[in-house]
Amino acid sequence: MTILFEKRENPVVSVTFAVRCGGINEASHEKGISHFIEHMLYKGTPKRNARQIAEEIEGKGGILNGFTDETVTAYWCKLPSKHLGAALNVLSDMIKNPLFAEEEIEKEKSVIFEEIKMGRDNPVHHAFREIQRLLYKEPFGSALIGTEKTLNSLTREKILKRFKEAYSPNNLILCVVGDAEFSKIVDFAEKNFDQKKSKIPKYKVVKRNLSKTEKRRGVDQANMVLGYHFPTSDKKESHAANILNVLMAGGMSSRLFHEIREKRNLAYAVKADSAILKDFSYGLIYVGAKKENILLIKKVIIEEFRKVSKELSEKELGQFKEQLIGNYQISMEDSQNQMINLLMHEIDGNAKKAYEFEKNIRNVKLKDVKNLAKIKKYSFFALVPK
Numbered sequence: 001m002t003i004l005f006e007k008r009e010n011p012v013v014s015v016t017f018a019v020r021c022g023g024i025n026e027a028s029h030e031k032g033i034s035h036f037i038e039h040m041l042y043k044g045t046p047k048r049n050a051r052q053i054a055e056e057i058e059g060k061g062g063i064l065n066g067f068t069d070e071t072v073t074a075y076w077c078k079l080p081s082k083h084l085g086a087a088l089n090v091l092s093d094m095i096k097n098p099l100f101a102e103e104e105i106e107k108e109k110s111v112i113f114e115e116i117k118m119g120r121d122n123p124v125h126h127a128f129r130e131i132q133r134l135l136y137k138e139p140f141g142s143a144l145i146g147t148e149k150t151l152n153s154l155t156r157e158k159i160l161k162r163f164k165e166a167y168s169p170n171n172l173i174l175c176v177v178g179d180a181e182f183s184k185i186v187d188f189a190e191k192n193f194d195q196k197k198s199k200i201p202k203y204k205v206v207k208r209n210l211s212k213t214e215k216r217r218g219v220d221q222a223n224m225v226l227g228y229h230f231p232t233s234d235k236k237e238s239h240a241a242n243i244l245n246v247l248m249a250g251g252m253s254s255r256l257f258h259e260i261r262e263k264r265n266l267a268y269a270v271k272a273d274s275a276i277l278k279d280f281s282y283g284l285i286y287v288g289a290k291k292e293n294i295l296l297i298k299k300v301i302i303e304e305f306r307k308v309s310k311e312l313s314e315k316e317l318g319q320f321k322e323q324l325i326g327n328y329q330i331s332m333e334d335s336q337n338q339m340i341n342l343l344m345h346e347i348d349g350n351a352k353k354a355y356e357f358e359k360n361i362r363n364v365k366l367k368d369v370k371n372l373a374k375i376k377k378y379s380f381f382a383l384v385p386k
Helices: 033-040 050-058 081-096 102-121 123-135 148-152 156-166 182-192 238-249 255-263 291-311 314-331 335-347 351-362 366-372
Strands: 002-007 012-019 063-068 073-080 172-178 211-216 222-229 267-276 281-289 379-385
Touching: 002 182, 002 335, 012 081, 012 335, 033 063, 033 073, 033 102, 033 156, 050 063, 050 081, 073 081, 073 335, 081 172, 081 182, 102 123, 102 148, 102 156, 123 211, 123 222, 123 281, 123 379, 172 182, 172 335, 222 291, 238 255, 238 267, 238 281, 238 291, 238 314, 238 351, 238 366, 255 267, 255 281, 255 291, 281 291, 291 366, 291 379, 314 351, 314 366, 335 351
Parallel strands: 002 172, 211 379
Antiparallel strands: 012 073, 012 172, 063 073, 222 281, 222 379, 267 281
């Protein structure tokens, strides 16, 4: 098991047990299995039922939650540091001894079907889910949550097989940020986990660029996302990608916020998002607007990228470097955010790189950002009122 630790003096601790398994490890026919296992691990162990799992953390003032991503599934809590022992005991029990009761499996399928519907009913969430289908071929392009068809095909035997493949100590990461002692964390891990190893299947990520417009009754606003592939995190150009996304739509001072909202009054929401990892990397621009303005906004976005590739100055680059570094520092003040940050860097190769963020951003050259702004291919999705 990999153990990550950052010492802090504030009497709070954030703890996660995570497994190096997510959507990238799923074939098309089993999409959603990682997320489903995440749900099931909160359903009880021989020692604790679902309510007791929650009460042991929340009853101490803590927060308990989990998430599934393309490369990781994590179970975490944040609570007063004097209760670190409870966090380690509850979370380790969950990831070692889940019951996977047959009746709970069938009940939880119904819960996730509602979660799928909720995502579809949320236009912004739906737009972000669909753009990944247009950026990547299956199986990676398929929704992480799965479909009714793939979830209905999951049997207890299939779930147990994947659990045993994925949840062995060599695939686990324990990350703790807060007021704790590293030696005690290591001692807990050595006493409660063995040295078993297993290997998880992993599927190739294949890029593509497609466009799609979906019409729907009952929505008043058009929701559009323009997506483009970035250099992966093992390339030095990936640091320039971080800056480019913030420069384009990373706040009220960004180019597209100013051009689309402040100057032209075409939209209210103008946002950027990105995922920059060693297996896949992309940037996104989201805009919510009137449907009759969508094509114009798309044209404005593409033109603004062109302008950046031609006109970006050292002064403007420096401004957005400071913004990005400052945002990072503010976000990492929260032990929970830093816990996830360290975890994701470790999943992607090495947690130590989390501490090199400022240096890497400051070293980005003007030409690197200008070159990345020369976007020739992109994917585009719009959900518009019918």
